[in-house]
Amino acid sequence: MASIAIPKNHLEVTAQWLESALKAGSEKNLGSIASIELKQIGEGIGVMGELFRASISYSSGTGPSAVIVKLPSQADANRQQGIDLGMYEAEVKFYDSLAAQTTARLPICYYTASEAGTANFVILMEDLGHLSMVVQMDGMNAAQTSAAIRSLAALHASWWGKVETxxxxxxxxxxxxRIVNFGAMWPMLWEMYQPKFGHVLPEGGVEFGNWLSVNYWEAVKEFATSPWTLLHLDYRVDNLMFDKDLNAPDAVAVIDWQSVGRGPAGYDLAYLLGGSVTVEDRRKYEDKWLHEYHDEITRLGVNYAFEDLYKDYVRAHVIGGTSTAVLTGATFDLGNERGVALIASMGERHFAAPIDHNGRQFFSV
Incomplete structure (x- = not known):
């Protein structure tokens, strides 16, 4: 897409800038924007970026009544993490080059721009405010979870065996x-995490964390031997939006692709069920949900034995959500009480799952 000046923050998102950006992107026939009203949305949901709804008034012509403006976090520590992990550039590249080939309901992307090696980026997207969201600490209900699983299976099937290119x-x-480097940092991060969030871990959580802190990289290498697909890597309910009809083909919209990655499908499935439902509901419905995922991805043409899915799923619980909880809890500026509560719930839930499944039995280390 064509490039114009990237706003440093939301104060630089003016009516004139927005009109220029939309016309430089996909909205070539956009009308003349008279004014916009910006309102921040999703505070405390994401720690890497900020979202604003721009409600638009036109002096002539037509166009979207509102768009979502995504900008980097204004917290210095979080911005640096986004740079170090390449997350800002990755999301722009996803929308520019991968979105069209991805079987998932995505917001229409009107415009993207980024500056390599910096936190400077902006994405203008469709406003999906008519869809509903679920608070991650509350957790999805069973029907929402099933819809999210079907969406995830379609996403994985569309890229199965096609990403090692x-x-x-x-x-x-x-x-x-960067995962190698993260493994080297795990012992330090674990020491930083425990004083802040150690109290939320389930019985056996500290002992499990002690083991993982020194075996993380070896465990990841074993996990990575399973078949690969495209991964969202942050497939949790705060990044999902739900249609009223949960049985509709596109019932779930998937947002926030900053963490897009490649690897075994079990990662996204474990991350969803490990963090976006309560521990009690996961334990109650887990077998049903795993079979729903397996039935759907098999229906879509993927040859994936259930036994292999289960092994990948449990291994992913060991190395996935646990690590995200520790990294964010140890180093990120969580911004507000909601952010702190989110990371606390992640620690409680993501550590419970590998302990429930005795996840260490699936590794040789």
């Missing part, structure tokens, strides 16, 4: 160099 080397894998 030269063209997609820019998409980080679960054994990317």
């Amino acid at each position: 030269t063209e997609l080397e820019w998409v980080p894998s679960v054994i990317h160099d």
